[in-house]
Amino acid sequence: MAAATSVVVLDRGNNTTCTVNLHGSTVVSWRVNNQEQLFVSKQAIFDGKRAIRGGIPFVFPQFGPWSYGPQHGFARIVRWNLEKAPERLASGDVEAVFSLMDNDYTRSMWNHPFRLTYRLILREKELHFNIGVYNPSENQTFSFNLLLHTYFKVPDVRRCQITGLYGCTYIDKTRDNAVFREVRDVVVISEFTDRIYHNTPQEHIITNVVSGRKMRIQKYNFPDTDDEYPNMICVESGHVSSPMILLPGTAFEASQILQVM
Numbered sequence: 705m706a707a708a709t710s711v712v713v714l715d716r717g718n719n720t721t722c723t724v725n726l727h728g729s730t731v732v733s734w735r736v737n738n739q740e741q742l743f744v745s746k747q748a749i750f751d752g753k754r755a756i757r758g759g760i761p762f763v764f765p766q767f768g769p770w771s772y773g774p775q776h777g778f779a780r781i782v783r784w785n786l787e788k789a790p791e792r793l794a795s796g797d798v799e800a801v802f803s804l805m806d807n808d809y810t811r812s813m814w815n816h817p818f819r820l821t822y823r824l825i826l827r828e829k830e831l832h833f834n835i836g837v838y839n840p841s842e843n844q845t846f847s848f849n850l851l852l853h854t855y856f857k858v859p860d861v862r863r864c865q866i867t868g869l870y871g872c873t874y875i876d877k878t879r880d881n882a883v884f885r886e887v888r889d890v891v892v893i894s895e896f897t898d899r900i901y902h903n904t905p906q907e908h909i910i911t912n913v914v915s916g917r918k919m920r921i922q923k924y925n926f927p928d929t930d931d932e933y934p935n936m937i938c939v940e941s942g943h944v945s946s947p948m949i950l951l952p953g954t955a956f957e958a959s960q961i962l963q964v965m
C-alpha cells in the first residue's frame with residue numbers, strides 16, 4: 705500500500721470524495737454519495753513504481769508502446785507534486801492542483817523541458833479535469849500524446865451502451881490495427897474490444913454504469929476516444945492518433961468533465 709502521504713483526498717461532503725495517488729497523479733477513487741464510480745483492479749499494485757491498474761492513469765507523453773521508455777509514457781509512474789492542496793470553493797466544490805516537471809529521469813527518455821498542471825474540481829455529481837501542458841523551452845518544439853485512461857466500474861459491460869461514436873473511423877487493435885467506420889448509433893460491447901476512435905464529438909454517454917445510471921463524458925481538445933473490455937469499461941479521452949505539437953513558449957489545454965446523470 706502506498707504511504708498515507710501519497711494520497712490526497714478531495715471531500716465535498718455527503719460521502720462524495722475523490723482520491724488521488726501522487727504516484728502518477730492517478731485518480732484511484734471517485735465516490736458520489738458513497739457510490740464508487742471507478743474500477744480499480746484487485747491486482748493493482750501500489751508499489752510506487754508500476755502503473756496503478758485502474759482508476760484514471762494519466763498518459764503522457766506517449767500512448768501505447770514506446771521505444772524510449774515504458775508503455776503509455778512516464779507520467780503515470782512518477783511521483784507528482786501537490787501544487788495546491790484541496791480547497792473548498794465558494795460554490796462548495798473542492799479543487800486541488802497537481803503538477804509535474806521534467807527531471808533527470810524524464811530527460812533520460814524524453815529530453816525536453818515541460819510543465820504539466822492537472823487541476824481537479826469535485827462537484828456534487830461531477831468531476832472536472834483541466835490539463836495544461838507548457839513548453840518552457842526557448843527554441844525546441846516537442847510533440848506528445850495525452851490521454852486520461854478512465855476505468856469506469858460497471859456491473860455488466862455487455863449492458864452498457866456508448867453514444868457519440870457513429871460515423872467515426874476507428875483503429876481496431878484486436879484486428880491488426882485495421883481501420884473501420886462505426887455504423888452504429890450506440891455501441892454495445894459484446895466481446896473484448898480495444899479501439900481508438902478518431903475525431904469523436906465532445907460528448908459521450910455511457911448507459912448502465914453503477915446503480916444503473918448514466919455517465920456523461922464531455923471533453924475539450926481530446927479528439928480521440930479509446931475503449932476496452934473485460935469486466936469494466938474504459939472510455940478514454942485522448943489526443944493520441946496524431947501527436948500534439950507544442951512550439952517553444954506555448955501551452956496546450958485540454959479538459960474533461962465526468963457527470964453522473
Ligand SMILES: O=P(O)(O)OC[C@H]1O[C@H](O)[C@H](O)[C@@H](O)[C@@H]1O
Nearest residue numbers: 755775776877898899930932938
Ligand atoms: O496495460 P496498460 O499498459 O495499462 O495498458 C492498458 C490499455 O491501454 C489502452 O487502452 C490500450 O489501447 C490497450 O491496448 C492497453 O491494453
